[in-house]
Amino acid sequence: MSGAFRLAAGGRIDRAAPLRFRFDGRPYEGLKGDTLASALLANGMHLVGRSLKYHRPRGIVAAGADEPNAIVQVGEGAWTQPNARATEVELYDGLVARNVTAWPGVGFDLGAAASLLSPLLVAGFYYKTFMAPGRWWRRLYEPALRRMAGLGRAPAAPDPDVYDKRHAHADVLVVGAGPAGLAAALAAARTGARVMLADEQAEFGGALLSEGDEIDGRPALEWVGRAAAELASLPEVVPLPRATVFGYYDHNYLAIAERRADHLGPGAPPGLARRRLWRVRARRVVLATGAHERPLVFADNDRPGVMLASAVRAYLNRYAVAPGRRAVVFTNNDDAYRTAFDLADAGIELAAVVDARSHPAGERVGEARRRGIEVLAGSALTGTRGRRRVAAVEVRRLDPGGSAVEGPARTLACDLVAVSGGWSPAVHLFSQSQGTLRFDEARACFVPDRAAQAVRPAGAANGTFTLAGCLAEGLAAGAAAARLAGFGDGTAPPAPLVRTARDGPIRPLWFVPSGRPAARDGGRHFVDLQADVTAADIRLAAREGLDSVEHVKRYTAAGMGTDQGKTANVNALALLSQAVGRPIAGTGTTTFRPPYTPVGFGLLAGRDRGELFDPVRVTPMHAWHVAHGAVFEDVGQWKRPLYYPRAGEDMAAAVARECRAARGGVAALDATTLGKIDIRGPDAAAFLDRVYTNAWARLGLGQCRYGMMCGQDGMVLDDGVTTRLAPDRFLMTTTTGNAARVLDWLEEWLQTEWPGLRVYCTSVTEQWATVAIVGPRAREVLGPLAPGLALDNEGFPFMTLREAEVAGIPARVFRISFTGELSFEVNVPAWHGLALWEAVMRAGEPFGITPYGTEAMHVLRAEKGFIIVGQETDGTVTPLDLGMDWIVSRTKDFIGKRSLLRPDASRPDRKQLVGLLPEDPGEVLPEGAQLVAARPARAIGLKAGRPIPMIGHVTSSYSSAALGRSFALALVKGGRGRIGATVYAPLVGRTLAARIVEPVFYDREGKRRNG
Amino acid sequence: MLLIPCPWCGPRDESEFRYGGEAHIGAPANPGSLSDADWADYLFMRNNPKGWFRERWMHAQGCRRWFNAVRHTVSNEIAAVYRMGEPPPPAPGPGREGET
């Protein structure tokens, strides 16, 4: 048996397919076709959570995406999803779910504690309550806020599911497959246009799935079936059920979350992507997103058993579930009378229809009276009773103005209250597309006004609430969209026949007085059930001067839950309008933002996780590094060996050994990742003169030069060695992480400012592999490998290029040095990179050649005072700050020169590059440590002391094998004038002192580069 | 995600492009003759209008060409694109709103 409240007949559920599930640890049974919500209701479970602030019991209110209360966590362990709406969770066998709002549990009534806290939880409590005292923060506020901020729990283990992404183009994208959407899709598809039809539900039909409507004299679902079958038969149509269009972005770009395996649970076939993210560029969009019913705001309207009237119909008709045994309908419009009829037809006792209108006279009202249903016109619910479920309501007469109730109260026993305050078109996507809204007084709702993109709303989303109107508007919108996309002549197919009831007008009623004095009424009139915001909160915000709807939203948190206030927003802004005495049209709505319903991160990440998160670039020698135990570091997307530890070595020992080899014997570095740009053209030299701070025109063939680039602001952008390969050709090298940026920079100037220069730039980083052979014995290694190449200082001078065969491979050999040692950088086509590396390691074996990584490279260059862009510079450092005046030409113009002439660039207190020698040679200063001029009176700690002026910071800091001590580079205000002075690095609990020195620590004469 | 019509490649997703700020800010021919204030004005000051804006884009993941576009900063409508060095088209009328 699938629950005591299951009706004997009807519904779109499969009575032969029982499904077991657990909610909050208890076992239940439902049927195929149920949602978790309908299955719970079939078992008599209304209470599914506790409210956020006041811990009041809360029940299922809606039957779709608008559900504010029934927020559940589905699944267990790694396979779990927070913040799902029970009304949208399709039941499967073995489903496990628990409520996420009730702490410590649904049944446990926190009662006393909640009411104790409630004075603290009024509107603006985020801003008021948490100001003081400070010690309360850690003990009370933070734990409370954490519980309140996130409704679900993120899984602790990696998501075991696979998620897909697809890109699609559509001539017409129709959102929503209710009557208007199906009609639009049919009209568009029949023209041959490429049509996508996306709907959030498991089957097409929209509201028709929950209603007993007729089309052409037959059950409406027969028409739905025919329409769906016709669409499925057309080759250019993509029907997407279980697909929520959650975002409408610029230029008709929409995002769809398709749920492909959620309804199968953890037992879904392996390999089937759980969800698929569609990114659709549509020529035209038809928004047939339907409408959401509004609750009425009356006292204690949050008691479980109080539901939307349309939701009651959905549970009765679609799921064959009786949401109660004895019902009261409370409405201000004719539409809710349908609920009364459906309840009566299902054999459920109907206490009365309470109608706020004094003289309701629509066709359905007449029918109710004919059926003998008691209609209490001009009346309102002034309160509800019951512990965990409504047990009775109180009815009084509403005065004609709607601002007070009068006369005696009548109590009606009931366990279900079906409420309708009218309908709000689901304008979320239209509004996301930047379309404007307009308040329609007659229909008492916001409707789409002006579109900002190629979009057209249709049906209930457009404020057209009759079935006949939805069908006609859908057909017209679909045909028009197809024509604008280039298909058909825009003629809408004939609309099917539907009878429309003659409804009377709605009576807007935004607040139902309870009979208490007006000033004290509204504290239990809930406007936003999920954010636990009452009418009194809205009024308090207005009294405190917040009259903008955006401010009130943030102050009260109304509309800020995971449901984005789908049932709450219009009531909230109407109450605000009343409170400040302004028409609703003048208040406007808050901004609708994506996503329409919550979207899991897994969907957005798709396959871009783990190794596929970001491309990994490796050099041709990577396999050798791996095989030889290298520890890698990420440099941009590159994997570079950081050091090569030997057995028993820690990082410090390995780096010291690698440094000693480079300084005392021979060592090798894989320098392939250095950015390389081939610059060609008759004006190449003139171009380099403009982009580098130093002069290039007279650089000889085969000569290398160190260059520095600045931005237009005069700050260092990049540096590197560039070589003249031919009169009209240079090879530029850049910092590893900056290669793409520098190429962009060069191309920008060539294309936008200097189109007359005949220069072409080509990235050749990946075309060449580079091995640097470094150390006093470098010649002994390279010599046998390149027998045709003279290696002595005269035959192959420093800062020159030679082309030669190295290990039988055609190579460019550069005699340049980033370590201060004798050094040859051998470049070969990347294909030969590994062969060259292995040949070098073999040839170097007799000399103890040592592969070294980037850490040793950094130590060696820092010992020489060579800067690294991005480490010694941070976008605020000029070449002059680095003490590199010699590289800045006084005679020619270059990018950034004008900025270097500003007085600010020569301010004596600018931060300048200096060296630091810590007082304790065993202490390595932390990189980034701030420096102060005088030793602080006491060690800094977590308690704030007097502020100390900071004069600089450490940029690079290492322990040096060559120096036998620690050293550092730093940027210090007026640093060059402080040489010899002592500075202090205050760290937590201790202060380190260091002496300022020249920033070159090793071989200041530069003799070692000649070997 | 804008759909940007590259004058060389046709319409492509915004994610293929790099933004380049306001167009038609030529680098001064002789920066040395500019006062510090004028140089700072060239370097740092840009218009930020609500409405039509001539701006630079680069098709970074495509042809790698810089070009100019006329975009409405509220509606994001792109009224025209034109190649570097071409004169800007006349200013469009008020931004398109409403195409139902």
Ligand SMILES: [Zn+2]
């Ligand atoms: Zn292009």
